Amino acid sequence: MWSNLLSGQTLEDVAKRAGVSRSTVSRVLNDMPHVREEVRERVWEVIRKTGYQPNAAARTLASQRSWTLGLVIPRSVSSFFTDPFFPRLTQGIAQACNEFNYTLSFFLVGTKKDEEMIFPRVSRQGMLDGILVQAGQTGDLLIDRLVETNVPVVIIGRPHSPSEASYIDIDNISASCQAVEHLISCGRSQIGTISGPLNSTVGLDRLAGYEKALSAQGWVIDEGLIVEGDFTEVGGYTAMQQLLKRKGKLDAVFAASDLMAIGAMRAVREVGLEVPDDIAFVSFDDLPIATLLEHRLTTVRQPGAEFGYRAVETLIDLIEHGTKPARRVIMGTELIVRDTCGALQKSTAG
Amino acid sequence: MWSNLLSGQTLEDVAKRAGVSRSTVSRVLNDMPHVREEVRERVWEVIRKTGYQPNAAARTLASQRSWTLGLVIPRSVSSFFTDPFFPRLTQGIAQACNEFNYTLSFFLVGTKKDEEMIFPRVSRQGMLDGILVQAGQTGDLLIDRLVETNVPVVIIGRPHSPSEASYIDIDNISASCQAVEHLISCGRSQIGTISGPLNSTVGLDRLAGYEKALSAQGWVIDEGLIVEGDFTEVGGYTAMQQLLKRKGKLDAVFAASDLMAIGAMRAVREVGLEVPDDIAFVSFDDLPIATLLEHRLTTVRQPGAEFGYRAVETLIDLIEHGTKPARRVIMGTELIVRDTCGALQKSTAG
DNA sequence: GTGAAAGCGCTAACAG
DNA sequence: CTGTTAGCGCTTTCAC
Numbered sequence: 200m201w202s203n204l205l206s207g208q209t210l211e212d213v214a215k216r217a218g219v220s221r222s223t224v225s226r227v228l229n230d231m232p233h234v235r236e237e238v239r240e241r242v243w244e245v246i247r248k249t250g251y252q253p254n255a256a257a258r259t260l261a262s263q264r265s266w267t268l269g270l271v272i273p274r275s276v277s278s279f280f281t282d283p284f285f286p287r288l289t290q291g292i293a294q295a296c297n298e299f300n301y302t303l304s305f306f307l308v309g310t311k312k313d314e315e316m317i318f319p320r321v322s323r324q325g326m327l328d329g330i331l332v333q334a335g336q337t338g339d340l341l342i343d344r345l346v347e348t349n350v351p352v353v354i355i356g357r358p359h360s361p362s363e364a365s366y367i368d369i370d371n372i373s374a375s376c377q378a379v380e381h382l383i384s385c386g387r388s389q390i391g392t393i394s395g396p397l398n399s400t401v402g403l404d405r406l407a408g409y410e411k412a413l414s415a416q417g418w419v420i421d422e423g424l425i426v427e428g429d430f431t432e433v434g435g436y437t438a439m440q441q442l443l444k445r446k447g448k449l450d451a452v453f454a455a456s457d458l459m460a461i462g463a464m465r466a467v468r469e470v471g472l473e474v475p476d477d478i479a480f481v482s483f484d485d486l487p488i489a490t491l492l493e494h495r496l497t498t499v500r501q502p503g504a505e506f507g508y509r510a511v512e513t514l515i516d517l518i519e520h521g522t523k524p525a526r527r528v529i530m531g532t533e534l535i536v537r538d539t540c541g542a543l544q545k546s547t548a549g
Numbered sequence: 550m551w552s553n554l555l556s557g558q559t560l561e562d563v564a565k566r567a568g569v570s571r572s573t574v575s576r577v578l579n580d581m582p583h584v585r586e587e588v589r590e591r592v593w594e595v596i597r598k599t600g601y602q603p604n605a606a607a608r609t610l611a612s613q614r615s616w617t618l619g620l621v622i623p624r625s626v627s628s629f630f631t632d633p634f635f636p637r638l639t640q641g642i643a644q645a646c647n648e649f650n651y652t653l654s655f656f657l658v659g660t661k662k663d664e665e666m667i668f669p670r671v672s673r674q675g676m677l678d679g680i681l682v683q684a685g686q687t688g689d690l691l692i693d694r695l696v697e698t699n700v701p702v703v704i705i706g707r708p709h710s711p712s713e714a715s716y717i718d719i720d721n722i723s724a725s726c727q728a729v730e731h732l733i734s735c736g737r738s739q740i741g742t743i744s745g746p747l748n749s750t751v752g753l754d755r756l757a758g759y760e761k762a763l764s765a766q767g768w769v770i771d772e773g774l775i776v777e778g779d780f781t782e783v784g785g786y787t788a789m790q791q792l793l794k795r796k797g798k799l800d801a802v803f804a805a806s807d808l809m810a811i812g813a814m815r816a817v818r819e820v821g822l823e824v825p826d827d828i829a830f831v832s833f834d835d836l837p838i839a840t841l842l843e844h845r846l847t848t849v850r851q852p853g854a855e856f857g858y859r860a861v862e863t864l865i866d867l868i869e870h871g872t873k874p875a876r877r878v879i880m881g882t883e884l885i886v887r888d889t890c891g892a893l894q895k896s897t898a899g
Numbered sequence: 900g901t902g903a904a905a906g907c908g909c910t911a912a913c914a915g
Numbered sequence: 916c917t918g919t920t921a922g923c924g925c926t927t928t929c930a931c
Contacts, residue, residue: 207674209908220918225910233916256615256675257908259606260923267654280640281837286630293657302670303655304617307643320652324557325606325924432841465841487631491782491815559924570902575926583900607924610907675908 208251217245228253259325267302268514269327271317271345274308275335275399278430282458283486284503288355291507292331299515301328314341322348329514334358334366336398351517353526355510357400365517367510367528371401374499374532375408376415378481379453381497381534383416385542387451387479391424393438393463395455402427405455405483424449428459435459439466451540454482457489457498460539464494475541485535497540500533558601567595578603609675617652618864619677621667621695624658625685625749628780632808633836634853638705641857642681649865651678664691672698679864684708684716686748701867703876705860707750715867717860717878721751724849724882725758726765728831729803731847731884733766735892737801737829741774743788743813745805752777755805755833774799778809785809789816800828801890807834807848810889814844825891835885847890850883 214224219238226234227242234242245251259265270292272279279285296303306321308314318341321327327350332342334356346352346364354366382390392409395402410420423445426438435454442449443466454460460482464474472478474494485500502509513526536542564574569588576584577592584592595601609615620642622629629635646653656671658664668691671677677700682692684706696702696714704716732740742759745752760770773795776788785804792799793816804810810832814824822828824844835850852859863876886892 210910211908221909222911222918223916226917229910235916238916252669252673254610254675254908255670255673256606256609257923258910260604260610260925261908261910263910263923265606270655280636283633286636290630290657293655294659297657297659297663297666300666302676303657305620305643305653305655307640307647307653309644309647313647316647316650319602320605323602323605325604326652432838462841488782491812560926561924571925572902572927573900576901579926585900588900604924607907608926610909611924611926613907613926 208249210253213242213245213249213251216249217242263325265302265326265328266300267304267327268296268511269304269306269321269330271306271321271330271332271341272308273333273335273339273341274310274314275339276333279307279333282430282456283488284456284484284501287503288507291504291509292511293507294504295508295511299511301511301515308341318344321345322350329353329518331355331510331514334368334400336396338398351514351522353510353514353517355506357404359400363523363525365513365522365526367506367513367526367530369501369506369530369532371404372408372411374501374534375405375453375455375483376412377408377534378483378499379409379412380415381536381540381542382451382453382479382481383412385451385479385540388418389424389449390451390453391426391442391449392453393426393428393435393442393455393459395428395430397427402455409453428455430456430459432458432462432465435462436466437462439463443467443470443472449478451479451481454480457482457484457486457496460496460498461488461492464492464539475539479541480539481534482539489535490537494539495537496535497537497542498535500535502530502532506530558599560603563592563595563599563601566599567592613675615652615676615678616650617654617677618646618861619654619656619671619680621656621671621680621682621691622658623683623685623689623691624660624664625689626683629657629683632780632806633838634806634834634851637853638857641854641859642861643857644854645858645861649861651861651865658691668694671695672700679703679868681705681860681864684750686746688748701864701872703860703864703867705856707754709750713873713875715863715872715876717856717863717876717880719851719856719880719882721754722758722761724851724884725755725803725805725833726762727758727884728833728849729759729762730765731886731890731892732801732803732829732831733762735801735829735890738768739774739799740801740803741776741792741799743776743778743785743792743802743804743809745778745780747777752805759803778805780806780809782808782812782815785812786816787812789813793817793820793822802828802830804830804832807832807836807839807846810846810848811838811842814842814889825889829891830889831884832889839885840887844889845887846885847887847892848885850885852880852882856880 210221210224214221227239306317329351331353334354337359357368394406426441428434428438460480482498485498489496489498560571560574564571577589656667679701681703684704687709707718744756776791778784778788810830832848835848839846839848
């Protein structure tokens with residue numbers, strides 16, 4: 200009966216209609232105490248009838264709280280839109296934001312120019328209550344700039360510069376070590392690796408895990424068995440071709456991502472070799488596609504959505520309880536044994 | 550030398566330091582005329598030195614403009630995080646937002662409860678200058694609610710209810726028709742289809758294109774050759790198994806997405822049939838993976854990033870020049886002929 | 900060309 | 916329990 204949605208209603212209007220003051224309406228709106236039940240209901244009634252919606256900007260300005268979180272993807276994270284891992288991460292983040300009633304703003308830094316345009320928006324007061332930023336490459340200073348900003352920040356992935364920043368990560372070293380150990384326990388001894396980009400901590404850590412496992416056997420690291428990849432299918436394919444040049448001395452590969460393992464297996468198939476008989480594979484991610492391939496991937500499952508969810512929880516903790524001390528959250532992984540490592544085959548046959 | 554980043558500086562502080570009034574600083578900040586060049590530079594100098602950043606909430610409140618766009622994914626769009634098409638779309642949207650200096654807020658409606666939580670946030674005054682919403686399924690009323698809100702809205706995909714809402718889409722009917730015509734021109738005549746969900750316009754339209762192509766030949770539509778899919782790999786696999794029950798009468802399939810074609814080809818391989826010799830395929834999307842398969846996909850390329858970019862442009866147009874008349878943007882597609890349709894093979898052999 | 904003053908719509912002391 | 920009163924930090928007339 201009264202004017203409807205978004206007709207520019209204000210608290211004042213609602214107050215007048217309900218015959219109370221602005222403060223009372225504000226109290227009702229924010230579920231605060233000290234309002235008679237009868238009045239509270241009268242006010243709600245008016246709010247409902249008028250379709251009144253509080254103005255977000257005014258609320259933010261007055262309360263110094265925007266209920267908005269920023270998700271920043273640095274320029275150096277080029278795989279954000281191609282690596283299937285990220286959608287899962289984003290999903291978890293979005294879900295947590297919904298649950299905790301935050302809005303999620305998305306800052307994709309595509310170019311150097313973008314960075315200069317975006318940074319002011321991100322660091323602006325009154326815009327964001329906190330920031331989630333994906334760890335990128337060495338030399339990408341965006342994260343450091345963000346941290347200096349004094350807005351609560353949680354880094355997704357281990358940051359390069361050991362600062363007092365909060366971050367959330369998985370234990371890439373242990374997980375990779377375990378993956379390679381599995382290969383060893385399957386009887387493989389000439390194990391190569393296709394690493395992630397070595398200018399990222401995730402690439403570095405997974406390589407470190409590989410080396411750790413070999414060293415634990417007392418084996419010496421053969422640099423020729425290490426090829427740097429880029430987390431893409433094509434990168435895995437190319438890297439495998441490198442590795443195959445020394446075939447005969449290679450019976451297994453640890454790939455730092457499922458996508459690279461898929462590319463690598465394509466290269467293996469092309470030269471007429473068999474997976475897992477000739478070359479066994481263990482990789483990382485456990486993408487949905489892992490079980491749909493001809494040879495189902497033995498791979499390290501890392502939390503995707505849960506990871507994002509937890510990152511948001513951590514950030515909200517910083518917002519509500521202060522940024523010090525820095526939080527360090529390490530989430531667990533799990534080795535999923537399937538076909539590509541040859542373990543199941545063996546136990547079936549043997 | 551003066552205090553730095555985010556120390557709670559205000560326009561007032563800057564004005565004082567520069568020896569001018571707030572109005573002048575505001576003019577400088579917003580590149581407005583009527584400021585002496587000398588003064589302008591003095592003010593910029595202070596801004597730079599102090600690291601002052603204007604408060605976004607205050608600015609939004611005073612100017613009634615948030616420079617923020619919302620991207621809403623309705624509950625019924627469950628494939629958002631699994632279909633590789635969406636990342637490309639999002640990328641284009643994010644890029645356009647950067648270029649036009651808008652911030653992108655992301656609303657993922659996961660559950661019915663989410664919808665009730667999110668709707669007020671989205672429709673709230675002072676929060677969003679405009680909304681991009683992905684078209685969902687029939688019966689999903691979110692879009693209609695959003696349109697009623699009077700905030701400028703652009704629907705991504707053709708909406709179900711023919712309202713005066715603005716939308717952007719590709720010509721799914723023509724594109725699908727062309728795809729099936731190609732199959733016909735390759736000499737196939739027993740053509741089945743794995744459709745998208747038939748409660749979505751995109752599913753409906755691609756099926757309509759399939760039927761149009763057959764009808765144009767004077768052929769009668771065989772309902773037994775139509776199986777509904779869900780745009781996923783597994784859905785394609787299952788649908789193909791249905792179709793294969795009538796094999797011998799089937800020499801080609803039009804799949805409404807690449808992912809479904811991949812699943813379908815898996816099913817074909819499992820029963821020992823050959824692609825494209827026994828069954829030819831044409832699909833839709835042209836995902837990056839299309840060229841990495843054993844049989845490279847013949848598929849309809851639809852704009853991904855460009856689509857998102859254009860959606861943002863359209864929305865900004867609505868914001869700046871009014872929502873009437875409604876804009877209808879239809880983007881082009883292109884049939885990419887590769888291996889799965891058998892055309893190349895044939896021309897090589899013949 | 901510049902400044903004063905009045906809001907934008909809300910929250911949050913502080914009285915009562 | 917409720918209302919009054921200040922702001923939050925900026926934009927935007929309107930004088931000068």
